[in-house]
Amino acid sequence: MKFQNAAVKKHIHLEKKELLTLPKNQFQSFYAVKKGALKTFQVNKDGKESIRGFFFEGEVFGYDAIYTNRYTYSIAALTDAVVCEIPYNNLLDLIDKNPTLQKKILYLVSQQLNVGNYLISTSAEQRVAGFLIDLSKRLESCTTHHQYILPITRQDMGNYLGLTTETVSRLLSRFQKDNLIKIDNKKIAILSIEKLNQMAE
Amino acid sequence: MKFQNAAVKKHIHLEKKELLTLPKNQFQSFYAVKKGALKTFQVNKDGKESIRGFFFEGEVFGYDAIYTNRYTYSIAALTDAVVCEIPYNNLLDLIDKNPTLQKKILYLVSQQLNVGNYLISTSAEQRVAGFLIDLSKRLESCTTHHQYILPITRQDMGNYLGLTTETVSRLLSRFQKDNLIKIDNKKIAILSIEKLNQMAE
DNA sequence: CGGCGGCTTGAAAGGCATCAACATAAGTGG
């Protein structure tokens, strides 16, 4: 994503658990993840976090605010992270000068429309399976032999998938017992993408 | 959405339940709904429909295929409907000539990113409440006094929300008993947007 | 009017949440 370099305003370094504070009620910029991982979330009235999405190296977030014109979610770093701000107006100017960017941007936004399809699934099994496959694709840069380090706690997985920590944990244990994956705390290896895919449909 | 007129290739008339057949495996066009309602769906291995989205008058679908480069969903008309095809290349050309369209398109795509946030919710109650509110906004043109005609069967609602027909039906009955809504088959009147909102968070 | 798809409601089964106890890992300060 080379377009960033020209349009980038500044780099922001975040420590694990740090919040990326956004100008209140006013959308101005996208944010591109240079390093690390982040989550966007809301806290709902019973105090639980509802996680909207995870964002990893190379991904861009904030597109949804073009429509709402304000940031509706909080953003926190899951690991130490570096993001860079891309003001929307800079980007529009840049597109003006370089029309081929047009397609690129639409491509990236379109990508976001395809994330999380598996959230529709009824059963917890399907959702967790879908999530693991999704992660293995999106963390590809950090993946070797279908093995990667989860930058996400079980609780965050649950809050994203609409499940409890316990259910997530139990399912991961069962997937391991069934030789679909191998887990050692945060280290996950996918042993059978095919079977997982089948499971998620 | 005036841009359509210049970029439109042709109008397509669909009868209720008719499928909008798309060129296989090759993304070329968006489709704008001029009249009626449609759904996009997949049939999964146990024969159940998994519904990805509903599209009503004034909405445009197909953005997700920019990324995938092929249509991953089937499309069916829920009512008699008219859609018009907007070839992607026509649209890009048009943007070239008229850069203000750029913002408009991004706005519309961004809108799609904001649809279905309530699908994350754990409980059936939250999801149905969220869905009713969503519909009342999106069907605004057809809505009078918070009352509208659902173009969607209970089964489609269920398949969209990840619930069974029965659960949907039961919840609608309960919402009525609690004076949140009034339903008469497909006719729905929302009596308390506030309480529904609270319910959905 | 009859047939059929869609809707509602009931009873029973099953899956996930809740509550709880414990295990392990990570972080902190001496």
Added chain:
DNA sequence: CCACTTATGTTGATGCCTTTCAAGCCGCCG
């Protein structure tokens, strides 16, 4: 580096919510 504390993960028992299965009702179309 260790003792302590806290966060995170696992596993079990119980209960609730949603699904499943089943029956009957209603509205629509031929």
